[in-house]
Every structure is written in structure tokens, then in C-alpha cells.
Amino acid sequence: MRAEIVTIGDEILIGQIIDTNSAFIAKVLNRIGVEIHQITSIEDDRDHILSTLEEAQKRADIVLITGGLGPTKDDITKKCLCEFLNDSLVENKEVLAHVEELFEKYIDTPISDLNRSQALVPSKAEILKNKYGTAPGMWIQHNDTVYVSMPGVPYEMKGLIEDEVIPRIKNRYNRPVILHKTILTLGMGESAIAEKIEPWEDALPDAIRLAYLPSLGKVRLRLSMRGEDIQEMEAEIEAQISELNNYIGDIIKGIEEENSIEEIIGDILRNKKASLSTAESFTGGRLASLFTEHSGSSGFFKGSVVTYATQSKIDILGISEDLLAKHSVVSEAVACEMAKKVKELYKTDYAIATTGNAGPSKGDSNAEVGTVFLAFATPEKVFAREFNFGNSREKVVGKSVNKSLEILLNAL
Structure with missing residues (x-):
């Protein structure tokens, strides 16, 4: 079974937002044996939408569309679907009742005719209930192709994919x-x-x-x-x-499909009944964010400080000014002291600390751009490793985060 994903919105094409919808849809469809043949992003333009729908029909068994379903005049997906399918919009009573219920329960402003227009759907559409928003999803069979239209709001689209689209595909199609x-x-x-x-x-x-x-x-x-x-x-x-x-x-x-590196680390720490904290400078909380995005991380992750400026290392972590003056903020000695201090602050068994020059300027240190020190405090010792990851800020930060996880995993 072949699928094509179409995202509609000028905001994608001008780089105002990142298209995360396609990545999510592709991943979950692939799991159930649906092959993604093409991903296309197009503008909110009638001719562009119509030509894309026509071309996709030649390539795919199912076309999944996100975007252009809002109540304002620039949202034209439903009208274009009707034109393409030689169909017309009709009011769906269930959708209207759902929209009115959402406004009554959660929205302070009065419901308007524009909001009620969300209940207008192509007459040939099978309605997919959107629990999280006013725009319904639509499943439309046209010749040998199914068109699935969903809102572009990521959490609304994800709910429709998981609750409505995937069950229908599983029930109606044989897949490898x-x-x-x-x-x-x-x-x-x-x-x-x-x-x-x-x-x-x-x-x-x-x-x-x-x-x-x-x-x-x-x-x-x-x-x-x-x-x-x-x-x-x-x-x-x-x-x-x-x-x-x-x-x-x-x-x-x-x-990777089973566990990410940070999840593996979390499992080991939980099994050890051990805890972790982080003190981050140039990585700006990236490590803490990786750990805390997974449920259950509170079982081992106790906290983090982002001591980005030199003064914050003094004020929050209690790093000695004499130590900073003697060794520089980007140094093995300071990195080790950061790891030691944050371990004491949160009373954890393990700690990670990062300090370095990610660039493009050198900041409060004369160390070359790309120079980083990653420090680790364990129940037995405190140690640091020095690296130079080049002159691209993104590369320096990304490599430092991954290397920190690697070293901690090996230590565990």
C-alpha cells in the first residue's frame, strides 16, 4: 500500500514553521506496513492544491493532507476538495454539536458563524472526530484513492491519526x-x-x-x-x-526503536536506585531536556542548573572566583567543580557538567572556539574530558550532548 503526504500552508514554505506533521505520519504509517511514496508541501493556493490532488491520485492508494481547515478565508482545503471531487459542502449536525460543546466548555469568546462553518463538510466525506479541535477530519474515497484531510495543528492531527485513521487502515487494507x-x-x-x-x-x-x-x-x-x-x-x-x-x-x-540513549541511562539509574543532576553552560539545558521529555524521569533525574554566564557559576553553584581566575571558565578544573557542586546541590549519585566555547565568539575565555570540557561526578570520583568539536555552534552543542551521554553510559 502506497501513501503520499501533503502539507498545505504558506507558513511551511517560508520557513515560519517546521513541518513535523509529515515526520510523525510517515513514522506511524510505516509501522503498519504503509509505504510512503512522496511528501509534498504546497501553498494555500487553489490551483496548486487541485493539481497536487490530481497528481497524487496517480501515485498513491491513500493521500494524507494536513492544513487549511480553519474557519478563516485563507483556509480553502475543503472548497478545493469539493471542486476536485465534484461535491458540495453540507452541514454535519454531529460536528456542529461538537463545535458548540467545545465553545461552551473551554472557550471564553462567543461562538460565531465562522466557527459554526467548521461543521460544513463535503457530502461524500466520512467524518473523523477531532476530540481536540473544531475542524473535523475527513476520509473520502474517490475512484481507487482515499483522501484523508486533517487539521495542521500537530496535536489535533496526531489524535486523528491514532484514533481514527490508523484503525481504518488496519481494518480495510491488507498490508505487508x-x-x-x-x-x-x-x-x-x-x-x-x-x-x-x-x-x-x-x-x-x-x-x-x-x-x-x-x-x-x-x-x-x-x-x-x-x-x-x-x-x-x-x-x-x-x-x-x-x-x-x-x-x-x-x-x-x-x-533505537526500543530505547534512546537517555532512556537506557534512565533505566540503569532506576535499577541502581541512583539519581542524576546536571550543570550546563553552553549546552543551555539540552541534556536536562532530553532526560525530562520521557515519562518516569522523576524517578532518577533530580534537577539541573543552566549557569550560562560566568557570574551564575559563582552565584548559583558557588564556584570560587580564584579557581575561575586561575584556570579560566573553560577548563577541566572548573568543569569538575561544576559537576561536584551540582551533585552536592541536588544530593545525587551522579552528575554531568558542561562548559566550553561553542562560538562564534570566545566569551569569557581564551580557549579556542569548539573547545569543551565535559565533567562527570560519580559516587567514586570526579573526572573530565576535553574535546574540540569545530567551529559550528550547532555541531559543538550537538556533539557535546551526545558525547556526554556516551561517557555517562560507559561510566554506568
């Missing part, structure tokens, strides 16, 4: 199994890995595809397979991963 296993590696670059695993890669069965996915200090190896028997496929993939361990087992940290 698409299996992905993504092996997470840390500590070795893409080309070095490729050279080391070349014999294994050359011996892979034709049915298995390998992709390298490098990203700022980590490399993911994705194995993909299509078929009908999930148990046979799982067994084949697991056998290949087991063989891969003979080549690079020292840098394999887990299977």
Missing part, C-alpha cells in the same frame, strides 16, 4: 510487514564503521537493506526488511545484529 531495526552506535565515525563492517555488509541477504544515519557524534545503522511473516523477519534481523556484534560490539549501545 515493514520491519526496521536501528542499531545505535557511539564513539566511531561513519567511514570507520563502514570499513570495519565491510565483510558483514557484503554478506547481508538481498532482502535486507542497510542505511547509515550519522548525526553529531553518533551513527545509527538501520536494517530494513519487507515481507509477510513477522516472526521469520525478526529472526533474520536478530541473527544479523548478533553477527554485527562480532565486528563492532564495543560501540553498539542499543536498538
Whole structure:
């Protein structure tokens, strides 16, 4: 089964917002055996929408559309669908009742005719109930293609996909199994890995595809397979991963679909009944954000301080001015003291601290741009590692975060 995703909105095309909808839809559809053939972003323009709907019909069994379903005049998706399908808008009583209920319960402003117009839908549409907003989703069969139209608001779209769209696809279509296993590696670059695993890669069965996915200090190896028997496929993939361990087992940290690095660390800490805190300078809270975006992180993660300015390291962490003057804010000594102090502050078993020059300017230190110190406090010791990750700020921060996770995981 082939699908195409279409996102509608000038705000995407001018870079005002990032299209996260397509990534989410593609991921969840792939899990149930639906192959994404194309992703397209288009403007809020009648001719562009109509031509896209026509072209998508030639390529896909199902076309998933997000955006352009609001109550204002610039939202024209429903009208374009009607024109394309030779259909007309009719008022749906259930949708109208839902809109009125939302206004009564949650919205202070009075309901207007514009809001009520959300209940106007193509007569051929099967309504998909949007629990979180006023714009309904729509499932429309046209010739051999299904068009699914959803709001562009991410949390509304996600609710419709999970509650309405996926169940319909599962019930109405036979689909192959698409299996992905993504092996997470840390500590070795893409080309070095490729050279080391070349014999294994050359011996892979034709049915298995390998992709390298490098990203700022980590490399993911994705194995993909299509078929009908999930148990046979799982067994084949697991056998290949087991063989891969003979080549690079020292840098394999887990299977990404199962757990991210920070989740693996969290599981280890919970099992140890141990806790973690962070003191971040140039990483600006990125580490803390990674840990706390997962439910259950309060079981091990106790807190973080972002001591970005030098003075905040003195005022909040109690770093000695003499130490800063002697060694500089970007130094092994200061990084270790930050880790030690935040560990004491939150009374944790482990701590991570980051200090460095991410660029483009040097800030309060003469250390070269790209120079970072990552420090770790454990129940037994405090230690730091020095790196230079280049002159791209994004690269320096991203690599530092990933390297911090790698070092802590190895310490655990």
C-alpha cells in the first residue's frame, strides 16, 4: 500500500514553521506496513492544491493532507476538495454539536458563524472526530484513492491519526510487514564503521537493506526488511545484529526503536536506585531536556542548573572566583567543580557538567572556539574530558550532548 503526504500552508514554505506533521505520519504509517511514496508541501493556493490532488491520485492508494481547515478565508482545503471531487459542502449536525460543546466548555469568546462553518463538510466525506479541535477530519474515497484531510495543528492531527485513521487502515487494507531495526552506535565515525563492517555488509541477504544515519557524534545503522511473516523477519534481523556484534560490539549501545540513549541511562539509574543532576553552560539545558521529555524521569533525574554566564557559576553553584581566575571558565578544573557542586546541590549519585566555547565568539575565555570540557561526578570520583568539536555552534552543542551521554553510559 502506497501513501503520499501533503502539507498545505504558506507558513511551511517560508520557513515560519517546521513541518513535523509529515515526520510523525510517515513514522506511524510505516509501522503498519504503509509505504510512503512522496511528501509534498504546497501553498494555500487553489490551483496548486487541485493539481497536487490530481497528481497524487496517480501515485498513491491513500493521500494524507494536513492544513487549511480553519474557519478563516485563507483556509480553502475543503472548497478545493469539493471542486476536485465534484461535491458540495453540507452541514454535519454531529460536528456542529461538537463545535458548540467545545465553545461552551473551554472557550471564553462567543461562538460565531465562522466557527459554526467548521461543521460544513463535503457530502461524500466520512467524518473523523477531532476530540481536540473544531475542524473535523475527513476520509473520502474517490475512484481507487482515499483522501484523508486533517487539521495542521500537530496535536489535533496526531489524535486523528491514532484514533481514527490508523484503525481504518488496519481494518480495510491488507498490508505487508515493514520491519526496521536501528542499531545505535557511539564513539566511531561513519567511514570507520563502514570499513570495519565491510565483510558483514557484503554478506547481508538481498532482502535486507542497510542505511547509515550519522548525526553529531553518533551513527545509527538501520536494517530494513519487507515481507509477510513477522516472526521469520525478526529472526533474520536478530541473527544479523548478533553477527554485527562480532565486528563492532564495543560501540553498539542499543536498538533505537526500543530505547534512546537517555532512556537506557534512565533505566540503569532506576535499577541502581541512583539519581542524576546536571550543570550546563553552553549546552543551555539540552541534556536536562532530553532526560525530562520521557515519562518516569522523576524517578532518577533530580534537577539541573543552566549557569550560562560566568557570574551564575559563582552565584548559583558557588564556584570560587580564584579557581575561575586561575584556570579560566573553560577548563577541566572548573568543569569538575561544576559537576561536584551540582551533585552536592541536588544530593545525587551522579552528575554531568558542561562548559566550553561553542562560538562564534570566545566569551569569557581564551580557549579556542569548539573547545569543551565535559565533567562527570560519580559516587567514586570526579573526572573530565576535553574535546574540540569545530567551529559550528550547532555541531559543538550537538556533539557535546551526545558525547556526554556516551561517557555517562560507559561510566554506568
